[in-house]
Amino acid sequence: MGVAQEHEWITVDGNEAVASVAYRLNEVIAVYPITPASAMGELADDWSAHDRENIWGDVPDVIEMQSEGGAAGAVHGSLQAGALTTTFTASQGLLLMIPNMYKIAGELTPFVLHVAARTVATHALSIFCDHSDVMTCRETGFAILASGSVQEAQDFACIAQAATLAARIPFLHCFDGFRTSHEIQRIAALSDDEMHGMIDDALVRAHRGRALTPDQPVVRGTAQNPDVFFQAREASNPYYDACIDIVKDAMARFGTLTGRSYDLVEYVGDPEAERVIVMMGSGAEAAHETVDYLNGQGEKVGLLKLRLYRPFPVAALMAALPKTVRHLGVLDRTKEPGAVGEPLYLDVVAALAEAGQDVDWVAGKAPAVSGGRYGLSSKEFNPAMVKSVFGALADPASRRHFTVGINDDLTKLSLPVDASFRLPRSKVSTAMFYGLGADGTVGANKNSIKIITTETGAYGQGYFVYDSKKSGAATISHLRFGPTLIRSSYLIGEADFVACHQFGLLSRFDVLANAAEGATVLLNAAGSDVWDRLPHDMQATIIDKKMRLFVVDAAAIAEENGLGRRINTIMQTCFFGLTDIIPLDRAKAQIKLAIKKTYGRKSEDIVGRNFGAVDMAIDRMHEVAVPAKATSTVERPLPVPANASDFVQRVTGTMIAGKGDQLPVSVFAADGTWPVGTSKFEKRNIAAEIPVWDEAICIQCNKCAMVCPHAAIRVKVVNDNDVSKAPETFKSTKYRGHEFDRGTYVLQVAPEDCTGCTLCYEVCPARDKTNPRHKALEMEPHGDLVAAERDNFAFFLDMPELERADVPLNNKQVQFLEPLFEFSGACSGCGETPYIKLMTQLFGDRMVIANATGCSSIYGGNLPTTPYTTNKDGHGPAWANSLFEDNAEFGLGMRLAVDHQARMAERLLKSMGGDVGEVLAQSILTADQSNEAGLHEQRQRIVSLHEQLAKLKTDDARRLEALSDYLLRKSVWIVGGDGWAYDIGYGGVDHVLGMGRDVNILVLDTEVYSNTGGQQSKATPLGAAAKFAMAGRSRGKKDLGLEAMAHEQVYVARIAMGAKDAHTVRAFLEAESYPGPSLIIAYSPCIAHGYDLAHGLTQQKLAVDVGHWPLYRYDPRRIDTGEHPFQLDSAQPRKPLSAFTSQEARFRIVAHQQPDRYAELLAAAEAANKRRFEFYQYLAGYHSTVQQEPAELPEAAD
């Protein structure tokens, strides 16, 4: 880095570093969001929207596609038509691009595809890093270039572009997802001039010269036959032969231009090393540090960092490898089950074999080669593990194939790791911060890194660990600073400084687990008794490790300055006050500068408030005297209750405690199967306030239970004597209805599962007559209530449920059905989950769910705990997530299997009727299963059938035993968001709707990609801002319902629970009862709409009232009975659209950017809404004159 001072230094994450280069070196960018690559596309779109130019002075075109397959197609077309084109992706997205990748490579097209490497879903989905996605592309013909750090990711993005133009072979440039894509580092920026130096304009012209143009027409993409295909395929060989040297040359030129030298293969370590590790990606940086250390300890070890993986540089690898090596360990960050070894291992073995006798090995023979897997799904890979690998290489008895970083007690493949091993403390400062998402901790830390690196010229690194839950999400920040390049691509093991920005997190995390001896600890806490309130083990650690403890009541300062929960700038100032990294005054000035930069053009008032908070912070911070002995009686609660099952105790509990890394292989099911109903064991206690019921004024409307997104408020009707042994504070009242032979009504909150969203309070219509400010539900502090309400809730759960058959299925009483979806990790106030909960109340005991990837698959299936659960009989929804794009087909497949097995069971039953009893057989085969009573009776009959079958010894009896449960009608649900249904999965949705099978599709329409962070979908309304539609979407929302109705024989409903809950319940019942495909489009408020979701119900009502979301039901059954099939269930727009849009930031962002344009968009949207309503009115008046008796159309003849 000798020319460092000549560069502009920037502090960015890997995604930004790569996107900046890719953007400036391309002309067309077609993308689709996917974690962890989404940010690259978003940044490109942002720059394009702000007219930022590429190095040739043009503004690239950025387009969001409907899927990665679509993006790859658009890229292919753009490349063929002569534009420099790029895209960004990861994981499943990369897999969807593969078909086009073969084409693009086969046509020798210069192109760089940037991949933030991420695990491909197998037994489970993972958003984290490994190389399984990249490795699937080995055969595509792409060159593969791997970078291992933020600096390299930026630099290799440019080298790849230069090389692809020269080689004509497309490049896949990969860097590790999260570890590199989301890690912040101080790097030397690449200037436009440097990039000009790398890119040969003649090659750009050559690329354009090959473009498809009618002025020089050619044809590509022909179909070839056995006579020529093979030879034509071999014709590209010279390009691959030349590619390696082209990359080497590009790296050399890059070195000359920038002072940063790279090679195809880089060797680090002792020139006479006997043990060498070969690897790619960020893990090599941890290995690099460890090799340096071990050699300093007198060992002879080395590391080969492979940069270019395809074409595989055999000669370069052999040249770089010391001839002294006796044992090579090749580490792969992927798993190829059934292969001799993982891909890199096989390549290295092959390279050594091909080098054969020509190498003059010091030992007289080629080195032994072992292959190891590490780091799957971002599993930590740290110096202790590197040391363990070198240890294994020194051991002649060690396995040829191993894993490192886990405890494989099943197949014994894992290497033992000395977890206590750490590299000696260097001059690097380390700091860890525990915060909540909502408090701005991560943002402040990112800013601190920029301040420190800019002010001191030091190197800095920031890595952020996020929660698996969307509500009450905790964040852990890992920051390092030092005078030399920081290669530590792993979490901090010993922190000099630890801050906990939320006192409540002390009961969830052992925040000092990674604190160094003598560390400084900072807490945001109120009161003078902070020390006494610390958990006992924390007190002990502080004393034992001689730490200093500081406290600041940041929440109070934030409150005083009108900053709400944003304590970030206060804690940030205290961090600088307690560390001597830079003088406090300079730090404060820089913090203020950042505040000014963030808010200056948006709100002087907020700038002032933050300045006030920054100025107060240090004066309000104080040191707590640390006594000689730990005296606290506070203990961190058990991760799961003591009465949980053994599996939950051993596995789930360990994961909740944050110790999942320690779980051995043997505890896991080999096929990804997990028990249901575990969310009830994860008591998160994240609500500040919970609802308190006043039974005296409650009108028993059950709306609170209906709208609760987390099933944390429930109702039952029980017998009077059921409450006789209730806990003292348990409340009940006389039931106002007369439907049941029970007379006591109880309403109970789950105090530890409530998120405090206040939707129940908002919806409660019951007010005290004398003091209408008081409602039947009031929000009151959690801490005062939790102990008593915990007991009350446990008592409530034990009280008997009503028989399902006894419960009228209307919007009120349906809440007496047990929800089989509870306590999910969805956002507080989520607009999707109330629909799912309702669905499980209605059909949960006999439903199968296919769930598209997205929010609903995350809160539905993200570990450690999952929300789908069972009733007392053990029945409940069976749930699976396949992919994002295939969910409709996945669900259809379930239907096919269910139907087929039901038919098999029916056939068997018919054939053996006499054996099991003709009456029983006939009653099963002809059962009316259209209502709960019929279903209940059928269940009873199936039990009887089992009893009969048990007496029989025939094969058919055994076969029918296995199939008999299918004689109960199953309900198949296909659930997903608008990104799936409108965009990536639309083809499948359309096909499934057209196939006539009895499936129910529930689209949770948030009108935006919610899970990946607010990108526009084709459900995004006209005038709303979203990523890729920053200035407001200029096209209207697609009418998915109308498209579905075009199939004619499809039930369609558009619902909004907050506007009309009775309509919602009715639509679910009708959809499920419809014997063909059904589609329910459910309006779902989302945090990406930009308002307090406590008002989600009001906004739903407004959405309907202004005509944004008309309610309707289209039921083809009504055609046959001579009725109007389309029923419009909401009134004409009766309020201006602005009454709805002005409440949501997604619209206001547009208004604040371009008020005139926004006015036009709003007027256009209003007109479109009116037109659509008119059209719906027309449909509602439609009455078919073609009457045809409902008939089974003849199937095709065999």
Next chain:
Amino acid sequence: MDLRTRYLGLDLPHPFMPGASVMSQDVDKLRQLEDAGAAAVVLHSLFEEEILQENHSTLHHMQTHGEAYGEALSYFPEPEAMAFGPTHYLRHLEKVKAALSIPVLASLNCATDAGWRSFGQQAQEAGADGLELNFYFIPVELDASGTGIEKRLADIVADVKSHVSVPVAVKLSPFFSSMGEVARALDEAGADGLVLFNRFYQPDIDLEERSIVPALNLSSSAELPLRLAWTGLLAGRVDASLAITGGVHTVADAVKAVMVGANAVQMVSALLAQGPAHLEGIQREVAAWLEAHEYDSLTQLQGSMSYMRCPDPSAYTRANYMRAIHSWRE
């Protein structure tokens, strides 16, 4: 007929103009009012609190869920520049200025000292020919001192005056213990005009919903006498020019307003109900009235029935009140 008047130091062809209202949000509507002969226009009020609240709410909801969950570090695009604050109002003001040739007065309702000053300056920079400071304030706290409120009012006026060069009018509520003292204090603080009075939109009750709802009723001529009384009492006794707003609907109302000493007469409800052309009718008929009653000019009429000049000033005092009661009883 010569209807000329002088208000806030501005020479106007006559005193009649639309007051602050929703009408001014539409440039076309303002053009119609100008075509109907409006002497000037007062734009709708710029509410600082509303702006701050919207500003905070938008930024808060854009960032509050960010940096919390690995798949979505943000949920909104981040435009470099979003025009919060009074920008929309100022741009509208600029447009109105460009579209009209009559004087345009900006109306401000701020919550902070800095807001009054800064919004006032910005409105001047955007081309306002004058400012109308709309003091609409409900002292909810039971310990809010009347003198404290009055002092703050005068201090704000003095502060704004020291930072702008365009004339400044102050729109007041009638609820002061001593309106005269307040008027004089504002006069001393440099107010160029007093606008009597703003109408409190007093809340109503929705009986079905059992909730407090805003009551947005148009004014009627019945509200005029209070304005006439205080304009008459102040006319000629303060330096500030005077405007009447609230309750001017008919020609008779307009003539009375001028008679008690109004330099300007603002109309809103009448124009909302009857359209911009009503303004033209008022001018024409006031001129006709003056002619019929053999006045040479409007100036002759102006203030002729004020406390200072009317034949029986005691009619403005308590005695008149007592008589009125008696006469009603009889």
